[in-house]
Amino acid sequence: MLTVQQRHILRMVASCLVALVLTALGMAAAPAPASAATCTYHTDRVFPGSYPSGIRYGEVNFSFEACSNQSPSAWVMKVTKQQVNATGKNMGFFIDGVFVRVDGSGSNYKYFTGIIDASTCTPRIGWPCSRSYTFTAEYTVYLDRSGTPNITIGRRTAPSGMRLYSTP
DSSP: OOOHHHHHHHHHHHHHHHHHHHHHTTOOOOOOOSSOOOEEEEEEEEEEEETTTOOBOEEEEEEEEEETTSOGGGOEEEEEEEEEOHHHHHHTEEEEEEEEEEEEEOSSEEEEEEEEEEEEESTTTOOSEEEEEEEEEEEEEEEOTTSOEEEEEEEEEOOTTEEEEEOO
16 A cells, blocks of 8 residues: 555656656647645654553554545545554553544535544453553644645543653
8 A cells, every 4th residue: 555655756757757748749738727736644643651651552643635626525534553562562552443433524624533442451462351442533624714724633532541642
């Protein structure tokens, strides 16, 4: 599976190749429209961990793709990374699943929630488990006044004694 950056580079290379072929054939490529699409590609890294100690047990990345020339229904949020770090493995922390839920959309916005299901089990074995957790991270993708897609990080929830950390 290609990353967002790899797809973007492939699109740019394909556009250049088409322009080169058209030029070689003596056909001029049509000029770009005055208002070209503006796209936003963003990844939010979150770290489930314990509170108040600040120990982090793993990492989950939520990545966004939104372009001004697309309807909000085409804007995407997806999980691009989910892993437990060495501390999490030694503590018996397991990420059981990561999901993206669309919570609504309109003519210039879309709401997403990233959901992380995790559990505490016997370290390295994964059974028996003593506790289950659900962490959530809410996001809004919207067009600003200039028509540029922006992402706002909303509320984050975690069970008692846990926190969903972020690193800028």
